[in-house]
Amino acid sequence: MAGEDGMVLVCEGCDASFRIPEGKVPPGKTVGMTCPKCWHRSSFTAPSAGNGWTETEDSSGDVVESASAKEDERKSFSSLVFAEEEGELALICVEDPQLQGQIQKALELMEYQVIAVKEPHEALKNLRMHTCKLVMVHEAFGGGGSERNPVLLYLERLPMSMRREMFAVMLSERHSTLDSLMAFIRSVNMVMNVRHLPDLEGFLRQGLADHQRFYEVFLDALRESGRV
Template sequence: MVAEEGVIVVVCDGCAASFRIPEDKIPAGKTVGLTCPKCGHRSSFTASADDVETKASAESVSKSCEHTEQGSSFLPDPMAGEMERPSASLVFAEEEGDLALVCVEDLNLQKQLRMALELMEYQVLVAAAPHEALKNLRMHTCRLVLVHETFGGGDETRNPVLLYLERLSMSIRREMFVLMLSEGHSTLDSLVAFVRSVNLVLNVRHLPEMERLLGQGLADHQRFYEVFLDAMKEYGRR
C-alpha cells in the first residue's frame, strides 16, 4: 500500500494490479478486504492515520457509509474482528482505466454498452436501478456516465440520475461526461442536450457508432475545459 496525494494506491497480492482509493473513503485504522476484479484474489490492508487527511474526515465517511448496500467488489476481511469491518462497499478503478457508470435497465443493452466501453479501456459499473446508480455516483468518481432517458420508469424529465447530475456543483459536474441514450431524440441533438444538462445525446439506433461519437465528444469536452481552466488560473481563481 502506497500513499499518494489524495489517494491510497493498493497493489493486488495475486496479479500485482494496482488500484487507486480516494483517501476520504477509508476510515483510519479500519481493516478492509478487496476482491481483485482482474484475478479474483482477496487482499486486505489497514489504513493508518497517516493515509487519510483528518480524523474528522474518516468519521464522516464512516457514518455516511453505514447505510450503504452490500454486494460490490469491496468486501469485509473474514479474518478481521467485528470492529475492523469496512464501513462501505466500494469498487475501485484501476490506474489504467477511468470508471464508467452504465444506468440502463435492459439486459441486452447493458451487455452491448459494457462490451463497447471495455474495448475503450473503461472500468465499467452497471446499475439496473436508480438507487444503485445514485449510490455509485456518491461513492465513486465516475468520469463517464451513460444513462437511458427512461431509467427509473419515467421520461427524461423525471429521471432520478439526470436530476441528480443536474444539481451537482459545476466543480464536480465538469469532471464527468454524461451521455443520454434516447429512443426518440436525434443523435447529437444539442438543444436536448442543453435542456437535459448532458454532454451528448445518442439515439439507440446509432449504438454501432458510439465509440466514434463518444470519442469526439470527449475530445471536445477536454479541449473546452482546458481553455476554461487556463482562463481561471490566469485570473487567479484556480
Template sequence: MEVTCDSCQSKFRIPDDKVPVGKVATLPCPKCKNKITVDNRKKSEDAAESDSYDASDKPFDFVEEEAKTALICEPDNNILNKMSAVLTNMEYHITRGESTRDVLKKMRYHIYDVILVDENFDAESPDSNGVLLYLERLDMSIRRNIFVVMISHRYRTMDNLQAFNKSVNMVINPKNIDDFDKILKRGMTENDLFYRVYKETLRTLGRV
C-alpha cells in the first residue's frame, strides 16, 4: 500500500502485511520521523487473497517512492562491501542476494534500478549462472530500465563486446574494484546517453 507523511509530504510504499488486517497502525516516517497513521480496516475482505506469497521474500519493508534500489549478488565479502559502500554513498537502498532462489524471489516483488552479479554467484560455471540467465530472458520493457553489472575475472573492465554478448550493461573485473565508484558512474552516464533518445521517443509515443 502507499502512504503519505502529513508532515513532509513524502510518499512511501509498505507491504500490506506490515499493518494487521482490520487494524489501524502508527509508523514513524523514515524521512522526518513524524508519526504516520495507516488505516487497514477497509482491506479485511481482501485478506484471503494475500496468502499466496511469503511477505519475507519482499526485499524492502518501507521504501520511499522515488528511492533508488540496488541488488548485489557477490560471494566475495571484500568485493561486496566495497560495492555496498559506493552504492550507499550514491543513496541506493541495497539488498544482498544469498542464493539464486533468494534473488529470483526478490526480483519477483521488486524491479531494481541496479543489479550487480558475479558470474560465479551460486553457479557451477559462469555459463550456468541462474541470475544472469533470468535477466537475459527478461522482457525488454522491464530490462532496459535496469542497469546490470557483471563482475568477471575472465574479462577486462568496460569490455563492451563481452557486455553485449552476456546481455549486461557493463563488465567489471575485480582487479579494478578499488575504482568501482568512477567506473560505475562512467558506465551509467554512457548508458543514459545511449538510451536517452530511445526513451524520449517511447515517451512521445506514450509507451512508457
C-alpha cells in the first residue's frame, strides 16, 4: 500500500507490518527486504508516483494512523536503505566524512550498493535489517576503542552461520594493514590501515577471494562429514 506518507509492507513470513517513507524507494523499482523480526527475505515493487494512501493494520490488528506513530516510524527508517536485487550490500561505519566518502566511492566502483552511517544505532539497525556482504568499520566508531566498538561487538556475537556470509574489515589508525593477529582478536576478516585506502580495491578483492576459497573448502568438509 502507498500514499502521502509512504508505503506499508507486510512480511510474508510473520505478518509484521513496516512503514517505508515516501521517496526512500524510487517509484516502480523492485527491491529486496529482510524482515528484522523473522529474517524472511522477500521483494516488493514500489508503486508508481501519484498512488493514493490507505490505512493499514499492523500484525496485532491495530490501525496504524496516528501522526506521532508515523513520525516515529519515519525516524526509525530514515537511516535504512533497501538493497536492489542486483547488487550486494556494503555497510560503511565511519564518522569522518572525508574517509567515508573515499570508501564509498571505491565501493561503488566495485558495484556495491552502499549504506554509509555515522552513528552506532544506525549501523546496528541496518545490520539487523539487511544481509550485508561487506562491513567496514573504523576501530574508533562510536567514540571508544576497538574493544568497546558496538559494531565489532555485534559482529563478534553473531552465529557463525550468519557471520561467515559477511566480510568484515576494521579500519585502523594504529595497526598495520593485514595484521592477522589483530584481525583474530577483533573477529574480523581483515585489518586495514587508513593510509592504504587508496589501494582499497586491490586489498578487498584479494581478501574476498581468500575468504571465498576458505569457506568452499570448509563447506566441502562439512558435506563429506554429512553435517550439511
